[in-house]
Amino acid sequence: MKEFIRKYRNLMTIALSLAGIVLMMYYDYCDTECSYLRGDIWGIDLKWVGIAYMTAVIIFAAFRQSSFVRALLAAGLGVEVHLYAFQIQNDVYCPFCLAFSVLLILSFIINYEVPSAWREKKRRLWLYFLGEVDFPMLRIHKLPLLLFSLLGYLSILFTFSGSVTPAFGQEVAAGVPSLGKGKYEIVMFADYFCPPCLRIDTKAEPLLKELLATGKIKITFADVPFHRFTPTYIKYYLYAVNAHSGTKNVFHIRKTLFEAAQVKHIETENALIAYLKQQKISLKPIDEKSIFSILSSMINENNIKSTPTCIIRYSATDVKKFVGDEEIWNGLNALKTHLSAGEK
Known part of the structure; x- marks a missing residue:
C-alpha cells in the first residue's frame, strides 16, 4: 500500500486538488439555500484564495516538486486550524469548507514522510511530528x-x-413594507441573486396570495444583502413599493428584480433604473437608510445565516423557522392547513 501511494501520490494529490477546486466553484453556486458565512483575505473572497491555493498544489505536484507540495499542504493545515476555530466560535459551519479541509488533510497524509529526526531519535522530536x-x-x-x-x-x-x-451598516429606522394584517405573520428572507430564493418566490407567489386573501396573514419581505449589489436592489424595491404598495404590484416588483439579477445579470445602478422603467415600475424615493437598520436588526434577531429562510409566527411563543426552498414550501402549506382547520 505504501509503495502504491508513493508511486501515485502526485496523481492522487492532483485529483484531490481538482476536487477542491470543483468544490469551491460549486460553493459559489448555491443549490437549495445560499449561506452567508463569508471570509476574505485582503478583500479577496476565500473561495478564490482556495482555488488559487489548490492550483498551486497541482502545479508543484505535476512537476514532482514534493518539497513545495508538502510545504504548501502544511501551511494549509495551519490555515484550516484558524478557520475551524472561527466556525466553532460563531457556531456556524460551512459544509463546503469542511469538505475542502478533508481533501487538504487527505493530500497531506498521502504526501507524508516519516522525518529523519524521528528515525535518528534526535532531540525536540515534537518539532518534526x-x-x-x-x-x-x-x-x-x-x-x-x-x-x-x-x-x-x-x-x-x-x-x-x-x-x-449580513448587515447594511446603516442608521436607525422607519418601517419595513408589509402586506396584509392578521394574527399570523410570515417573514421571507431572500437575496435577489440567490437561485433558490427565485425558485421559492416564483413557486410560493400563488400560495402567499391565497393566504393573504384569508385576511389572517401579514407578510413581510426582508431582503438580505448577501451579494455585493443586493443593497442597491433593496433600495429600489423600497422606492418602488413606496410608489405603489398594492399586493399585485409588490409581487410584480419582486419578480422584476429577481429577473434583473438572475436573468439580465444587472449589476449597475443606472442599468437597474433603466430596466425598472422599461418594466413600467414607478419609483418614489424614501430614506432607505432608516429601513436598512430595521432589516439588519431583523436579520440578527432571527439569526439568518442563509437564504431563503422563512419565519412563520403562529403566536408570540410559537415561531417556526424554515431554511431552503423545500422546507419553506412545506412550512407555508402547513400554515395553510392550520388556517383551514381553524375555519372548520
Whole structure:
C-alpha cells in the first residue's frame, strides 16, 4: 500500500486538488439555500484564495516538486486550524469548507514522510511530528513542516476577515413594507441573486396570495444583502413599493428584480433604473437608510445565516423557522392547513 501511494501520490494529490477546486466553484453556486458565512483575505473572497491555493498544489505536484507540495499542504493545515476555530466560535459551519479541509488533510497524509529526526531519535522530536522538508537549491535541509503550519496560521490570523451575519451598516429606522394584517405573520428572507430564493418566490407567489386573501396573514419581505449589489436592489424595491404598495404590484416588483439579477445579470445602478422603467415600475424615493437598520436588526434577531429562510409566527411563543426552498414550501402549506382547520 505504501509503495502504491508513493508511486501515485502526485496523481492522487492532483485529483484531490481538482476536487477542491470543483468544490469551491460549486460553493459559489448555491443549490437549495445560499449561506452567508463569508471570509476574505485582503478583500479577496476565500473561495478564490482556495482555488488559487489548490492550483498551486497541482502545479508543484505535476512537476514532482514534493518539497513545495508538502510545504504548501502544511501551511494549509495551519490555515484550516484558524478557520475551524472561527466556525466553532460563531457556531456556524460551512459544509463546503469542511469538505475542502478533508481533501487538504487527505493530500497531506498521502504526501507524508516519516522525518529523519524521528528515525535518528534526535532531540525536540515534537518539532518534526508533521514531517520535514528539504530545499537543496536554497541549501535548507530538514526544515520542520510545523514551521509552515505556524506560518499559515499566523498569515490567516492577521489577514482573514470573516462574517456570519449580513448587515447594511446603516442608521436607525422607519418601517419595513408589509402586506396584509392578521394574527399570523410570515417573514421571507431572500437575496435577489440567490437561485433558490427565485425558485421559492416564483413557486410560493400563488400560495402567499391565497393566504393573504384569508385576511389572517401579514407578510413581510426582508431582503438580505448577501451579494455585493443586493443593497442597491433593496433600495429600489423600497422606492418602488413606496410608489405603489398594492399586493399585485409588490409581487410584480419582486419578480422584476429577481429577473434583473438572475436573468439580465444587472449589476449597475443606472442599468437597474433603466430596466425598472422599461418594466413600467414607478419609483418614489424614501430614506432607505432608516429601513436598512430595521432589516439588519431583523436579520440578527432571527439569526439568518442563509437564504431563503422563512419565519412563520403562529403566536408570540410559537415561531417556526424554515431554511431552503423545500422546507419553506412545506412550512407555508402547513400554515395553510392550520388556517383551514381553524375555519372548520
